[in-house]
Amino acid sequence: MVWEYISDYFNLRSVLLCSATFLVISWLLRRPRNMPPGPWSVPILGSLPYLVFVKYMSPMEPHRMFEATARKYGHIFSLNAFGYHVVVLNTYEAIKEAFQNPLLNDRPINKLGNDIETGVATACGESWKQQRYFSLNTLRGFGVGKRSFEEQISMETKALLDEIKIRKDQPFNPQYLIVNAVSNVICAVIFGQRYHYTDEDFIELFTNLNQQVKIIGSGGLLLFIPIMKYVRPELFRLFLENRERLAQFINKIINEHRIHHDPEHPRDFIDVYLTEIEANKEKLQPSHLSERTLNITIGQLFNAGSETTATTLRWALLYMMKYPDIQRQVQQEIDNKVGRDRLPQLSDIPNLPFTGATLLEIQRIVTVVPSGLVHCAAEATMLDGYTIPKGTFLFPNLWAVHHDPKVWKEPFQFNPARFLDSSGNVVQRPELIPFSTGRRICLGENLAKMEIFLFFTHMIHQFTFLAPNDSSKLSLEGISGLVYQPKPFETAAIPRQ
Template sequence: MVNLKHTPFDPRSFFTNATSNIICSVVFGKRYGYSDSNFKYLLNLLDQNVQLFGAGGVQLFFPIVKYLQPNNYKLLKSNISNLIKFINGVVKQHESSRDPENPNDYIDVYLNEMESNQEVGRESHVNIQNMPVTVMNLFGAGTETTATTLRWSVLYMMAYPEIQKRVQHEMDSIVGRDRLPSLSDKEKLPFTSAVLLEIQRIGSIAPLGISHSCGDDTTIEGYNIPKGSVVVSNLYAVHHDPDTWRNADEFNPDRFLAQDGCLREREELIPFSTGRRICLGEHLAKMELYIFFTHLLHRFTFKKPNDSKPISFKGVTGLIHSPGPFLTQVINRD
């Protein structure tokens, strides 16, 4: 990104490449060069699927959609098939090269667990059929969501330069200019944390969460929900409820600060959903967002290019609620 300073650019591919490579490191045990053909192929399939799944994963849970949008449905099925082939190829490489005593990544650990179950004759959902689906879930949940949150963060910092300056002033006061922020600094950076929370609230990256199935016959506020019903949680409505959030459509990080300036986390903010089916990647995502956001604002100032179109917060909604395409410009703070 340093090479792009002062030159307007779309940050989408940078964030997608970086966040996806983190998942690649965890799952595949390797990072890819951004020009690697396999990496580009993988990201293209994932990006298309995020759009094709529809809000809340409607393509998965409402079969009628495949008749309403047959071309999208066929492309989605084809992409999933190609993803499974790609992942199975990586798994075969692991099967021939792994050291059971020294697992290197998620696939190695998964194969070890499979082997352990087979040795004792234990039936388990940890099997070779579920492996590619599990890996796809990790990529789907851990790449686009984090990258999109970072895009919203850049957009809001461009739109609210005074808030960007407050974040940078706080970091400069606590961290200084001789090193980058670390996770150990987080508790000392309440305003920076508040900004991230407000971005997650107002951006509502997963507006309808992920559809779930009701485990038992349930009654909520007089409504009967039969066992097996598809349940969709409207997280966007929760995060924009005017009875909960004063001036809900206003970007205001101070709503997450107490009067003494300390961080005030609020239970109404549930970007990762809630309950027993809360997103398993919550802790990894929070660490990634904090590290990316603080490192970027520690080194750069983001501004709207002079000749670019007006900033718009109108989102594009598929499985993910993302900002429309935009250009940004970075000024090196060093």
């Protein structure tokens, strides 16, 4: 009788415990009222098993998987990622509405116990406003994004052309040459110097940066969800090591600047930043500009000002090799409108519509940053009739926007003519948003557009790029990460007479 009592007691406790556990889990996994619909979730992992199942059934990249999920649940859908609410936006209209809303322009709070969130690209609120305003004004003060900066870019394009000539028709991987050339443009503004193409420290630096964009993943999720560092600890460890190398590289340059710092004669971005820090100290004004934010902001500007543009140019060469007829049309237009006696200039853009359309089509079909950078809801707000709770992560699926069949006819076909009107003039389509949109649009958009045009046209003007083997076998599949990179390839650059 005593045993029966004990047995009944523990059975009751088990039932109560299981019931309580079920209620707690159900509460944690509940979808807040009026949130966008989405796939099912399980305890702790959230919607991860669903995404793994979808990928297992039909292997695909994250941006394609989001687009497939949108076909089932709607152009705005929600996920649960390890207990965090995530909303994915898959149309131009949804992204535009969201990113024009000031309450949806924060970044998630970094959960890794460091200061990544203090840089200009990842800061929030007043810190972001002050850093963005200061960075934009300082970069513009050095001519970045203005026509006057063309000479600085052209100097580096000529250095790149000289490096390519050294290869003498022999196949080579263009990745490091292009990354170095593009990086030198932003280095001249931030560091006040450029680096030689054989500089070992610099090669190691952008090799580490290349690893970083692969490790962080689409939208930068690694930085904001703590459990991610336990899911792939080896990647997290490599991420921290690479970040430390970059910080040491930048600190060394900042320390060198302090030695020769002259507030009256600033040489570059670092000089102006150091002057501003000292001025705020003297005025006893509270400021979000510090030596800590300087290091982080430089790293973010350096990364944003080199990796995405260099990757776009690598894709451009790959597409020219894959579509030699398009390459010939671009060369013919440049030869007819510019001639063979000089290199193209920014003033030539209106006279080179097919070239411009080709570059726009490359940016559309590739979408170098397919999932953009994650946003965060500063407060609860409404979006397209749905409630977005405070703290929700928002991912803009730019790839889905650029491949929306309702906007682009035959979106998976490479067709520069889609950006030309009946008169042969370039048509700027609002749905093309490779630099995102809204208040947090890419800080270096104007500089990137200038670089992409000048580097591309100068290379195509001077060389014909051929596949070392059969061009039909060239792969247009990429490597997923924060930046969507082409798989390593080689090219043969044949000098044009």
